[in-house]
Structure formats: structure tokens, C-alpha cells
Amino acid sequence: MKIAMVSYEVYPFAKVGGLADVVGALPKYLEKQGMAVDIFMPYHKKVDENSSKFGYTIEKVSEGISIPHLLTEEKFDIYRTSLPGSKNVNVFLIANRYYFSADEVYQGPDLAEQAIFFSAAVLEAIKKLDFRYDIIHVNDWQTALIPVYLKSVYKNDEKLSKIASVLTIHNLGYQGIFEPSYMKFAGLPEYLFSIDGIEFYGNINFLKGGILFADVINTVSPTYAREIQTKEYGEKLDGVLRVRSADLYGILNGIDYEEYNPETDKRIYVNYNLETIEKKKENKRLLQRELGLPARDVPMIGMINRLVDQKGLDIMAEIMDYVSLFDIQFVLLGTGEEKYENMFKKLGERYPEKYSINLKFDVVLAQKIYAGADMFLMPSKYEPCGLGQMYSLRYGTIPIVRYTGGLADTVKEYNPETKEGNGFGFEPYDSAYLLKAIAKALYYYNEKEHWNALIKNAMTTDLSWDNSAKEYVKLYQRAKSKIQ
Numbered sequence: 001m002k003i004a005m006v007s008y009e010v011y012p013f014a015k016v017g018g019l020a021d022v023v024g025a026l027p028k029y030l031e032k033q034g035m036a037v038d039i040f041m042p043y044h045k046k047v048d049e050n051s052s053k054f055g056y057t058i059e060k061v062s063e064g065i066s067i068p069h070l071l072t073e074e075k076f077d078i079y080r081t082s083l084p085g086s087k088n089v090n091v092f093l094i095a096n097r098y099y100f101s102a103d104e105v106y107q108g109p110d111l112a113e114q115a116i117f118f119s120a121a122v123l124e125a126i127k128k129l130d131f132r133y134d135i136i137h138v139n140d141w142q143t144a145l146i147p148v149y150l151k152s153v154y155k156n157d158e159k160l161s162k163i164a165s166v167l168t169i170h171n172l173g174y175q176g177i178f179e180p181s182y183m184k185f186a187g188l189p190e191y192l193f194s195i196d197g198i199e200f201y202g203n204i205n206f207l208k209g210g211i212l213f214a215d216v217i218n219t220v221s222p223t224y225a226r227e228i229q230t231k232e233y234g235e236k237l238d239g240v241l242r243v244r245s246a247d248l249y250g251i252l253n254g255i256d257y258e259e260y261n262p263e264t265d266k267r268i269y270v271n272y273n274l275e276t277i278e279k280k281k282e283n284k285r286l287l288q289r290e291l292g293l294p295a296r297d298v299p300m301i302g303m304i305n306r307l308v309d310q311k312g313l314d315i316m317a318e319i320m321d322y323v324s325l326f327d328i329q330f331v332l333l334g335t336g337e338e339k340y341e342n343m344f345k346k347l348g349e350r351y352p353e354k355y356s357i358n359l360k361f362d363v364v365l366a367q368k369i370y371a372g373a374d375m376f377l378m379p380s381k382y383e384p385c386g387l388g389q390m391y392s393l394r395y396g397t398i399p400i401v402r403y404t405g406g407l408a409d410t411v412k413e414y415n416p417e418t419k420e421g422n423g424f425g426f427e428p429y430d431s432a433y434l435l436k437a438i439a440k441a442l443y444y445y446n447e448k449e450h451w452n453a454l455i456k457n458a459m460t461t462d463l464s465w466d467n468s469a470k471e472y473v474k475l476y477q478r479a480k481s482k483i484q
């Protein structure tokens with residue numbers, strides 16, 4: 001089968017969050033399953049910035065292509081590169097100076113127009129390049145109009161109408177809700193502005209369009225696939241998701257075992273594996289030195305996150321004064337909402353011996369934290385899958401999580417009697433339960449026999465993409481069967 005994978009961000013070309021990691025890794029594992037995969041993404045400014053660091057070269061393939069049904073004169077060019085670490089995955093970059101030259105991925109003149117332009121350009125690029133795909137696999141709201149286009153504007157197109165579409169929802173919290181006037185810009189027929197189309201409380205909702213018009217839909221963990229069909233987690237789309245429940249699947253993300261391997265990772269201070277686990281401590285010591293924390297053997301809690309409501313920061317705010325009473329060190333790496341950045345800044349100022357607050361985006365420091373910390377905190381309000389806890393497990397860093405979405409599917413509570421389980425957690429979204437989970441982890445840190453069992457269980461948890469890639473192949477087959 002030939003797959004076109006479409007995403008607004010892809011690692012290592014341009015990454016903002018977990019979406020980029022998934023789309024940068026999954027194609028390599030699909031290739032192993034015999035799939036032929038091409039990736040389509042915007043030619044962001046970041047793609048040039050990262051090229052020397054990651055050693056890829058870019059060539060022009062085609063230029064000056066216009067999109068007839070859009071209300072704009074802007075044209076696009078197509079460039080090509082390959083996915084590092086893959087055998088044969090082409091990456092086609094959609095280039096347009098007006099839309100995609102901002103410093104950051106989610107900046108630019110108008111995010112709605114950017115997403116529409118990119119989605120429409122991908123379909124025109126496929127026509128222009130005369131490629132035949134069985135599947136077009138779109139990811140999140142930025143590309144969710146593609147299935148809508150396929151079932152409306154392109155429904156009589158001889159080639160495009162034969163491509164089945166798959167939508168992966170990485171995060172239901174971001175839907176792409178905009179004013180109805182963008183319908184005109186997008187060249188979408190008026191009948192779609194209805195409850196059975198992309199209308200949403202008087203606006204338009206790109207993700208809703210994808211959910212209704214993709215041939216099959218999935219999200220990134222089985223638990224989240226169930227949760228989003230409830231009012232509590234459905235973000236006002238639970239009804240629409242229930243309508244499509246027969247075609248809605250949950251496939252747990254994997255992690256890239258080559259990229260995230262403590263034995264070979266060049267970004268960490270000292271490489272190690274389960275047999276040489278004592279070297280993990282060396283990573284902690286060197287991290288303490290780099291961050292200006294006292295070089296002591298105290299439990300170190302790491303946290304790497306976008307600082308947004310989703311990540312459980314409001315319940316953290318309620319207990320951080322208590323957490324600060326413990327003899328611990330806490331290393332934060334993240335950027336996001338000002339209120340949370342300020343909360344951490346204040347903690348750092350108040351307890352400089354305990355907190356290292358790093359309000360920036362830094363993938364190298366992230367690896368050093370995954371390797372150097374003893375515990376990794378992720379008390380998310382909701383979490384479609386979560387990659388941070390998976391990277392931590394692989395590096396022997398014990399996760400403390402709220403059991404929701406993919407966190408519930410990957411972290412199992414440690415049982416001191418059977419010595420099974422790979423982390424600690426809690427269920428009710430309540431700061432007292434969070435505090436209890438942290439206290440429990442801190443207790444077991446000092447019980448070396450248990451802590452060693454935890455590290456072993458963590459590092460041997462199966463988090464590889466191999467199984468999940470097989471599930472995606474099945475998903476593609478299901479989607480394909482809907483078209484014939």
C-alpha cells in the first residue's frame with residue numbers, strides 16, 4: 001500500500017510537541033511492514049534551520065502551482081527531502097513565503113488560512129506529481145479539512161476520489177474553530193455549513209469535518225478513544241464521535257527506539273543500560289552541575305511539558321508549597337501560559353537549591369533530564385497518549401502520572417508485594433491524590449530493592465512502534481475497504 005502522511009509538524013524538520021515525534025517515527029516502522037510512505041508538511045522556516053543539525057538536504061521538485069478553488073492568488077512550490085533514519089520515506093515540503101516563513105511553526109499571517117492553504121496544496125501536489133496513493137493519513141485539525149475536500153470539492157476527481165482517508169486525533173483540545181467566512185476562502189460548498197457538516201455553534205470546526213468525513217478515525221491510545229466519547233472528555237465533540245464510533249479506533253503511540261535509547265543517545269552525558277544502571281547517577285550528577293543545583297543524592301523529579309491547562313498544572317499549583325518541604329530537587333523544562341511560567345519562576349526564586357526552572361524549548365536538555373532525573377511528573381487532566389512518560393520509562397526514570405488516556409495504558413501502579421508495575425499514579429483529578437502519589441514515589445526511592453525493581457520494570461516495558469505499526473496497517477486496510 002502507498003501512504004501519504006500529512007502533518008503540520010514533523011520531527012526532526014520542525015517540532016512543537018508530540019505530534020511531530022509520532023509523524024517522524026511511525027513512517028519508519030510502517031516501512032518495515034512493507035508500506036511505501038511519503039510525508040507532506042509545510043516548508044517552515046525551522047526546516048532550513050534544522051537542516052545542518054540533522055544533515056538533510058532539500059531539492060526543488062516543482063514550482064508555481066496554484067489552487068483554483070481558494071480565494072487567494074498565492075501559489076506554492078514543492079521541495080523534497082528524506083526522513084533521516086528511513087530507507088525510502090520522501091518528505092515533500094509545501095513552500096509558500098507568505099504563509100510559512102514565520103520564525104515559529106504556529107505563527108504567521110493567519111493560522112486558519114495557513115491550514116486551509118496547506119491542506120488544499122497537498123491535494124493539488126498529489127495531482128501535480130501524479131502520485132497514486134491508497135491512503136491519505138491526516139493528523140489533527142490543521143490537516144482535517146483534507147477528508148472534507150476529498151468528499152466535496154474533489155469527489156468527482158478521477159484519481160483523488162479513490163484515495164481513502166484516515167484521521168488521527170492527537171489532541172481533541174485543539175479543533176481549529178474559526179469564523180464561518182473562511183468557508184469562502186477555502187472554496188467549500190455552502191451546504192457544508194450545517195450540523196451534519198463543519199458548522200459548530202455558529203462557527204466552523206475543522207476537526208469536526210475530519211471526524212465526519214474521514215473513512216476511519218483513530219486516536220493515540222485505547223483509553224482516550226473511549227474517553228472522548230463521553231461528555232467529560234469530549235470537548236463538545238463527543239456526540240459527533242459517538243456517531244462515528246463504529247469507525248473510531250485507539251492505537252497506542254510507540255517511541256522511536258533508535259532515537260530514544262540510553263545506550264546510544266549522544267545527547268546525554270553518559271550512556272547506560274539496565275546492566276550498567278549505576279551510570280544513570282552520573283547523568284544526574286552532571287545535570288545538577290549544568291543546572292547549578294547542589295550535587296547531592298536526593299530524589300530528582302523531572303518535568304518536560306508544554307505549560308498549558310491540559311497538563312495538570314492547576315492541581316500542581318495547589319501543592320507545590322508542600323512538595324517543597326521534601327528533600328528533593330525538581331527540574332522543569334517547558335514553555336507556555338504566563339500564569340504557569342510565573343508559578344515556576346517564583347518557586348525557583350524561593351527555593352534555588354531545590355528548583356531548576358528552564359522556560360525554553362531545548363531537545364538536548366530534555367534528553368539529559370529524561371536520563372538524569374529519578375522520577376518524571378505528568379499529572380495531566382487529560383492525555384491522549386503522552387510521550388514524556390514513555391521516554392522516561394525507557395531511560396529508567398519512574399513516572400508519576402494521573403491515570404488517564406495513554407498514561408493509564410502505559411503506566412502501571414507499583415505493587416510492592418509482587419514487585420510488578422512501573423510507576424505511580426492517581427485517578428481523581430485532585431491535588432491531594434497527586435501529593436499522595438508523589439509521597440509514595442519518594443518513599444520507595446529510599447527502598448532500594450523496590451526502586452531497582454521499578455527501574456527494571458520501567459526499562460523493560462514494551463513501548464516500541466512495531467506492534468502499533470501493525471495496527472495502523474490494519475486501519476489502512478479498513479479505510480481502503482470503504483472506498484472500493
Ligand SMILES: Nc1ncnc2c1ncn2[C@@H]1O[C@H](COP(=O)(O)OP(=O)(O)O[C@H]2O[C@H](CO)[C@@H](O)[C@H](O)[C@H]2O)[C@@H](O)[C@H]1O
Binds near residue numbers: 305360386
Ligand atoms: N520545552 C521543551 N523542550 C524540549 N522538548 C519539549 C519541551 N516541551 C515538550 N517537549 C517535548 O515534546 C513532546 C511532548 O509530547 P507529549 O506526547 O507528551 O505531549 P503533546 O501534548 O505535545 O502531544 C499531543 O500529541 C501526542 C502525540 O500523539 C500525544 O502523545 C499527546 O498525548 C498529545 O497531547 C515530548 O517529546 C517532550 O519531550
